[in-house]
Amino acid sequence: MAEEVKLLKTWSSPFGLRAVWALKLKCIEYESIDEDPSNKSALLLQLNPIYKKIPVLVHNGKPISESLVILEYIDQTWTQNPIMPQHPLEKARQRFWAKFNDEKLLPSIWSVFTKERKERKEAMEELVENLKLAEEELQGKRFFGGDKIGVADFAFGWLANLMSVFKQVTGFKVIDGRFPLLSA
CATH class of the missing domain: 3.40.30.10 (Glutaredoxin)
Structure with missing residues (x-):
């Protein structure tokens, strides 16, 4: 069947x-x-x-x-091509970064998108700080889990998909030279 x-x-x-x-x-x-x-x-x-x-x-x-x-x-x-590591610590790290994306990064980018003037500037500062944290986590790695794509990478995948739309709508580029690993 x-x-x-x-x-x-x-x-x-x-x-x-x-x-x-x-x-x-x-x-x-x-x-x-x-x-x-x-x-x-x-x-x-x-x-x-x-x-x-x-x-x-x-x-x-x-x-x-x-x-x-x-x-x-x-x-x-479907166990082929796993997206979650087997080791409990690595699995927890993947879940942590996916949750960070959903609960910190996405709300901060939404704030930049919806706020005006001073509130937008403050929201942008928060967004940049959140992006810095994600960028630091990627230091020395190809993916959040190292050499293998994982759940956290799927969670952050919107960066590649929606950043150009964000730039067109707001007029500024969020993922720039400060974030080469996220950009890659």
Whole structure:
């Protein structure tokens, strides 16, 4: 029996892209279902009745919500090309940096995007400090986990995907020469 794998997402969501990248890395075929976050489908509301947001991975009819949870589910379900290290300390570090991205870095960039004048300047300072911390963590490494791509790298993947859009909208470049490792 073939497995049924569907992913509800939008093209622009960094959270949905995480699941796309993980499924592609693991060579898992899936049906992509694009959602409109401003006009949520009955399917989305049925599959994620608590948060009512994307992404939602549906595996053999069972929904899994929240992007970091989805990544761990994908990694544990399809074991080829692992994205989580086996060692508990390294696994904890991957989770820490993914959580840092979601709870510190993304909110700080959103603040820069939505604030004006003095508040934007303060938000930009906080964003730069958060980027410095991530840049320092990458010192001497290709990925957050060293030589292998992992969950933290998927979490930070929005940098490559959305920074050019951010520059076009706000008029300034966040990832510049100060952050060569994040830029790479």
